[in-house]
Amino acid sequence: MTEALTTGATIGILGGGQLGRMLSVAASRLGFKTHVFEPGANPPAGHVSDQVTTAAYDDAEALERFAQAVDVITYEFENIPTEALDLLEAHKPIRPGREALRVSQDRLTEKTFLQGLGLKTAPFADITDLDSLTAAIAEIGTPAILKTRRFGYDGKGQSRLKSPEDAETALADMAGAPAILEGFVDFSHEVSVIAARSPSGEVACFDPGENVHRDGILHTTTVPARLSAAQRMDAVLLAANILNALDYVGVMGVELFVTSQGLIVNEIAPRVHNSGHWTQNGCAVDQFEQHIRAVAGWALGDGQRHSDVVMENLIGDDVNRIPELAKDRDTAIHLYGKAETKAGRKMGHVNRIQRQG
Amino acid sequence: MTEALTTGATIGILGGGQLGRMLSVAASRLGFKTHVFEPGANPPAGHVSDQVTTAAYDDAEALERFAQAVDVITYEFENIPTEALDLLEAHKPIRPGREALRVSQDRLTEKTFLQGLGLKTAPFADITDLDSLTAAIAEIGTPAILKTRRFGYDGKGQSRLKSPEDAETALADMAGAPAILEGFVDFSHEVSVIAARSPSGEVACFDPGENVHRDGILHTTTVPARLSAAQRMDAVLLAANILNALDYVGVMGVELFVTSQGLIVNEIAPRVHNSGHWTQNGCAVDQFEQHIRAVAGWALGDGQRHSDVVMENLIGDDVNRIPELAKDRDTAIHLYGKAETKAGRKMGHVNRIQRQG
Numbered sequence: 164m165t166e167a168l169t170t171g172a173t174i175g176i177l178g179g180g181q182l183g184r185m186l187s188v189a190a191s192r193l194g195f196k197t198h199v200f201e202p203g204a205n206p207p208a209g210h211v212s213d214q215v216t217t218a219a220y221d222d223a224e225a226l227e228r229f230a231q232a233v234d235v236i237t238y239e240f241e242n243i244p245t246e247a248l249d250l251l252e253a254h255k256p257i258r259p260g261r262e263a264l265r266v267s268q269d270r271l272t273e274k275t276f277l278q279g280l281g282l283k284t285a286p287f288a289d290i291t292d293l294d295s296l297t298a299a300i301a302e303i304g305t306p307a308i309l310k311t312r313r314f315g316y317d318g319k320g321q322s323r324l325k326s327p328e329d330a331e332t333a334l335a336d337m338a339g340a341p342a343i344l345e346g347f348v349d350f351s352h353e354v355s356v357i358a359a360r361s362p363s364g365e366v367a368c369f370d371p372g373e374n375v376h377r378d379g380i381l382h383t384t385t386v387p388a389r390l391s392a393a394q395r396m397d398a399v400l401l402a403a404n405i406l407n408a409l410d411y412v413g414v415m416g417v418e419l420f421v422t423s424q425g426l427i428v429n430e431i432a433p434r435v436h437n438s439g440h441w442t443q444n445g446c447a448v449d450q451f452e453q454h455i456r457a458v459a460g461w462a463l464g465d466g467q468r469h470s471d472v473v474m475e476n477l478i479g480d481d482v483n484r485i486p487e488l489a490k491d492r493d494t495a496i497h498l499y500g501k502a503e504t505k506a507g508r509k510m511g512h513v514n515r516i517q518r519q520g
Numbered sequence: 521m522t523e524a525l526t527t528g529a530t531i532g533i534l535g536g537g538q539l540g541r542m543l544s545v546a547a548s549r550l551g552f553k554t555h556v557f558e559p560g561a562n563p564p565a566g567h568v569s570d571q572v573t574t575a576a577y578d579d580a581e582a583l584e585r586f587a588q589a590v591d592v593i594t595y596e597f598e599n600i601p602t603e604a605l606d607l608l609e610a611h612k613p614i615r616p617g618r619e620a621l622r623v624s625q626d627r628l629t630e631k632t633f634l635q636g637l638g639l640k641t642a643p644f645a646d647i648t649d650l651d652s653l654t655a656a657i658a659e660i661g662t663p664a665i666l667k668t669r670r671f672g673y674d675g676k677g678q679s680r681l682k683s684p685e686d687a688e689t690a691l692a693d694m695a696g697a698p699a700i701l702e703g704f705v706d707f708s709h710e711v712s713v714i715a716a717r718s719p720s721g722e723v724a725c726f727d728p729g730e731n732v733h734r735d736g737i738l739h740t741t742t743v744p745a746r747l748s749a750a751q752r753m754d755a756v757l758l759a760a761n762i763l764n765a766l767d768y769v770g771v772m773g774v775e776l777f778v779t780s781q782g783l784i785v786n787e788i789a790p791r792v793h794n795s796g797h798w799t800q801n802g803c804a805v806d807q808f809e810q811h812i813r814a815v816a817g818w819a820l821g822d823g824q825r826h827s828d829v830v831m832e833n834l835i836g837d838d839v840n841r842i843p844e845l846a847k848d849r850d851t852a853i854h855l856y857g858k859a860e861t862k863a864g865r866k867m868g869h870v871n872r873i874q875r876q877g
Binding site: 167170171184187191192193194195196197209211212213271313314386445447448456461462464467469481486489490492493494495496497498499500501502510511514516518519 | 524527529541544545548549550551552553556566567568569570644801804805813818819821822824826827839843846847849850851852854855856857858859867868871873874876
């Protein structure tokens with residue numbers, strides 16, 4: 164696929180959650196159909212997609228049928244099994260590409276990659292057993308945080324060490340999974356850059372947003388972030404550096420800690436990112452459309468915003484505030500259509516447009 | 521249905537064209553599913569809806585199944601056969617209601633209704649034969665325009681009379697359909713008000729847009745329109761007057777001629793309207809979401825805009841300009857996913873955000 168996709172083409176999306184849902188809506192604006200592949204029943208993305216395949220990631224036949232029915236494949240989450248990717252890639256291009264997935268699926272590989280680019284990360288060490296953990300604590304110190312190398316998100320698969328005595332408990336929390344110890348970073352705040360790169364190498368970044376977490380889950384993103392002009396430039400160049408190194412195609416979320424020693428890369432996500440949801444009401448081309456444009460080989464939006472925005476996630480029962488939120492004239496509502504409200508579940512978000520003057 | 525609809529509810533949409541498509545996307549933002557009823561194959565709205573029923577409007581069984589599968593019924597066009605409406609309404613509420621459809625399905629009824637509210641319209645007369653046409657021409661004069669009372673849109677079912685000699689040809693163009701003769705109005709420009717009313721009687725209007733037509737089809741809508749503060753107020757009050765008189769629920773498009781004698785109502789459309797597409801990139805809550813909010817019994821957006829916008833329709837081959845348009849940073853693209861490009865067919869539109877300063 165080197166030509167740009169045109170109206171009527173079908174974009175395959177792996178994963179049927181809210182990100183797939185909003186990707187599907189964005190694809191429709193460009194005249195594309197979408198086909199969602201999702202193991203779970205009644206996926207949010209399925210409500211706004213042309214086709215849905217309900218099958219497991221080890222169902223080779225379903226994967227083949229899916230790949231043959233679409234023109235290009237993208238995804239809403241990075242933890243897709245390698246075997247599934249191999250099978251899909253034999254039929255259709257996967258964007259972003261395999262290298263981005265390989266790097267971001269493993270925290271150790273990711274941090275090693277970032278340091279290889281000359282970027283700063285938290286101090287880290289590969290943990291295979293209690294001996295390596297003890298040695299790492301001696302070098303990195305406490306407090307520190309032990310994380311599984313793979314399949315972690317929203318604070319899951321993590322254990323904090325307040326002191327060296329927490330080593331055994333933390334290791335037990337990993338349940339035998341390969342892990343990485345990360346030292347704490349003394350940062351003033353977190354920002355993220357939502358960056359995009361096209362097949363031709365064009366890069367565009369949205370203005371960095373400032374993130375506030377609550378209980379390990381993103382709570383708000385505020386744009387513009389508190390950054391000096393120099394920091395803003397650093398953040399954007401650093402993100403472009405990462406995308407270029409991976410020959411990346413699509414949107415990537417790059418989380419950064421702002422410290423007195425400069426910007427430190429927290430993590431990268433090879434997909435549209437929760438901290439980029441504000442773009443839906445701040446920009447002519449939002450992160451979802453930007454991703455679809457890149458994947459489809461279109462020109463990218465320039466990432467400039469027409470409005471300042473504060474995005475707030477609606478987690479669990481927060482969704483009960485919707486009738487009140489609907490009364491606010493500057494609040495744009497985005498619900499995900501999830502059948503059941505659960506504590507900690509992302510049910511939707513709101514974008515508050517900050518009116519000028 | 522007096523309670524507001526909540527996440528998981530299904531909104532039935534009659535008509536699967538671009539308006540249904542954009543209504544479906546808006547419904548998804550509020551957590552709703554949509555079910556589209558459309559006689560034609562591969563409807564644009566079907567790409568982004570949860571369910572599609574492909575059936576004719578005289579298929580009683582399909583209509584019943586559709587009605588039973590949804591929580592409320594709305595529509596993207598006003599020319600739905602009365603028998604279908606009767607059948608559907610026996611099962612589920614139809615919003616906007618039947619009175620709005622009855623009035624707007626017939627140009628004669630509509631103009632009589634508007635005059636009954638004390639609003640100005642073009643001079644008009646009921647035409648049943650050559651005698652009544654000759655008499656009407658004598659009263660109204662030429663130039664004038666003969667239109668079928670029902671089922672006209674985008675200039676179809678219309679015939680211009682430059683002089684009284686055109687009477688017979690014009691009447692033949694009506695092919696025996698009941699018709700109305702309308703006198704020409706000397707107007708400086710056309711504007712439209714996109715107004716909304718909730719079940720509780722709350723009314724909200726978007727800022728009037730200024731419309732330019734080409735070959736009888738809307739070409740551009742520019743917001744703000746050229747109107748004095750007094751005209752702007754008149755336009756909004758007049759629209760509210762119409763919605764209240766119909767006990768209306770949903771969004772209505774009200775087309776107005778601006779003349780030296782004040783505002784003259786051209787026509788009303790009991791649905792989202794092409795001249796309201798600019799709201800997608802100018803407002804926190806666009807016309808499609810506003811309509812869904814009204815139909816679902818939610819609070820309405822206030823209609824204020826955060827940006828000035830120029831909307832341009834992409835008709836037929838205009839769609840070939842998309843690669844160039846995609847390069848403009850302030851242009852938001854909205855394509856309808858129609859399989860075939862035809863002359864005169866609305867393929868999409870673009871909203872150009874007018875950046876400040």
